[in-house]
Amino acid sequence: MERSRIAVAGASGLIGGALARSLAADGHEVVRLVRGAPRAAGEVRWDPERGSVDADGLAGCDAVVNLAGAGVGNRRWTAAYKARIRAGRVRGTAALAEAMAGLPEEVRPRVFVNGSAIGYYGETGDRTVDEGAPPGEGFLPELCVEWEGAAAPAREAGVRTVFARTGLVVARGGGAWGRLFPLFRAGLGGRLGDGGQYWSFVALHDEVAALRHLLDTEGLSGPFNLTAPHPVTNREVTEAMSRVLRRPAVLAVPAPVLRAVLGELAGDVLGSARVVPARLLESGFRFAFPRIEGAIRAAR
Template identity: 85%
Template sequence: MERSRIAVAGASGLIGSALVRSLTADGHEVVRLVRGAPRAAHEVRWDPEGGSVDAAGLAGCDAVVNLAGAGVGDHRWTPAYKARIRASRVRGTAALAGAVAALEGGERPRVLVNGSAIGFYGETGDRAVDESAPAGEGFLPSVCVEWEEATAPAREAGVRTVIARTGLVVSREGGAWGRLLPLFRAGLGGRLGDGRQYWSFIALHDEVAAIRHLLDRDDLSGPFNLTAPQPLTNREITAALGRVLHRPTPFAVPAPVLRTVLGEMAGDVLGSARVLPARLLESGFRFAFPGIDEAIRAALR
């Protein structure tokens, strides 16, 4: 992509901050959507849960990337927090898509890349799924469906709309892996439940590269799975962590304990999602860190 003006919602999160660093390093102008009063010229105010955005601040942007949403693993899933997870994604996306659609043609961004998650597919067991698979059942799949549908105003206004269904991002900076790595480094790591559940992971470097690939390619739209080509079981990932970190992995957290500690969220930890990036690979994207060992080493660097 030529040097562009790109608006990013969720710019302070794990993926968003890495994306902003990558874009600015290449000379792109980044406009950050912020919840408080803007403190700089390249900030635009919005309220994702309230469903409002300063649309004038998006005028003239070449692209909008929406990665905002309350952290799924940040709190126990009380009814109130589940409502926040849904509202932060669905209302925020609807506000952005509506604002983009309302802009005059010449001021309207060419592309909206909107976040989603492989939680869209729900429990897949040993069955591998790609973007052609339907949504699963349960809380997270229902959130993902509404989240993706909220982009409709932008798509109907002729804006190329891409849905980035992200897997478990391997990084020491945050997310699930940010919590796992210190435990394994201390020799306290082990499998979760029986360890047979599939985890579809992606290195943070590849996540950012994939988003930029989707921004650059004018012929790409619709859903894309952002996961490494070979999902692995929790047992295999546990072994890889021990191997790379040179630490024993003797512990196992039984499923009943996880359910007691995490509540309903334990179902997401113990669930199996064997998700393949079929459309991403078909589009010519090449992973820098396709295997788990190299993804972990990249995170540690």
Template identity: 80%
Template sequence: MERSRIAVAGASGLIGGALVRSLTADGHEVRRLVRGTPRAAGEIRWDPEAGRVDAAGLAGCHAVVNLAGAGVGARRWTDAYKQRIRDSRVKGTAALAGAVASLDAEERPRVFVNGSAIGYYGETGERTADESTPAGEGFLPALCVEWEGATAPAQEAGVRTVFTRTGLVVSREGGAWGRLFPLFRAGAGGRMGDGRQYWSFVALHDEVAAIRHLIDTDGLSGPFNVTAPNPVTNREITAAMGRVLHRPTLFPVPAAVLRTVLGEMAGDVLGSARVLPTRLLESGFRFAFPEIEGAIRAAL
């Protein structure tokens, strides 16, 4: 892609920060959406929960990428925190989509990439799921459906709109693996529950590369699963972590303990999501780290 201007919401997060570094390194101009008063060149003010965006800051951008939202795994799911998770995603997406749609046609971004998650599919057991699989049941599937639906104003304005249904990102810097690495390094890691549940992972490098591929490739729209093509079980991940870190993996965490500690969120840890990136592969994207051991080594 030629050097261009790209706006990123959620630029301080795990994926957003990596994306900004990648784009900046290649000479693109990045505009960051910030909640407070802009203090640096290229910052755009917004208040996602209040539904306010400085739309003028988006004018002339080639792409808008929305990766903002309260962390799903950041704390126990109380009713209040579930509402915060929802509002930060749905209201923020609706505000950005509305701002994009409000611009004159010649100033509108050509593509709107909106974050989503493989939580869309809910529990899949050993069945594989791809983008043709319908939404599951429960809090996360309902959230993802509403989250993606909030992009409607941008789509109706004719902006190419993409949903990145992201899996578990393998990185030392945050997310699920940001918590797993210290445990396994200390020799305190182990399988969770019976370990037979599938975890659909993606290396942070591949996550960023996929987003850039979806920005750059005209004609791509709708949902794309951003997960490595070889999902593995929690038991297999535990073994791979032990091999790479040269540590024992003797401390399984019983399902009952997870439910006590995590509450409703334990269902997301113990649940199985065997998700395939069918449309991403069909579009010509190739993963640098398609296997779990390579993704773990890349993170280190």
């Protein structure tokens, strides 16, 4: 993409921050969507939970990337927190899509890359799934369907709309691995449950590169799995972390303990999602870190 003006929602988060830095380093103008009053040039106010955004701030942007939302794994899933997760993602996406659709065509963004998650597929067990698979059952699949559906106004207005169904991001700065690294460095790492559940991971480097690929490549629309092509079991993750960090990993957290501590969220931790990036590979994208050990080494 030539030097462009790109709005990023969620620029203070792990993925959004990395994407914003990558874009800015290459000379693109990054417009950050912020929840409070704008304090600097290049900031636009919005309130995703209430479904509002300053539409004028999106006028003239070439693209909009939405990576905002309360962390799914940050807290126990109470009814109130689940409502907050849903509101931020669904209302926020709808607000951005409706704002873009309402702009005059000459200043309307051409591309909308909206965050989503491999939670769309639910529990897959040992079965490998790609973007052609139907949604699963439960809170996360239902959320992802509603989340992606909220982007309809932008798509119907002619904005090329892409759904980035992201897996578990391997990074020190946040997400699942942000918690794993300190535990393993302290020698407290170990498998979760029986360790047989599949984790579909992606290195942060590849996540950002894939998002930029989706922004830059004309003709790409619809869902894309942002996961490395070789998903691994939690047991294999544990072994790779132990090798890379040179720490023992003999402890294990039994499933009943996880359920007692995490409640409904434990189903996501213990669940198996064997997801592959079929459409991303078909589009010509190549991973720098396709296997788990390389992704961990890049993040340590």
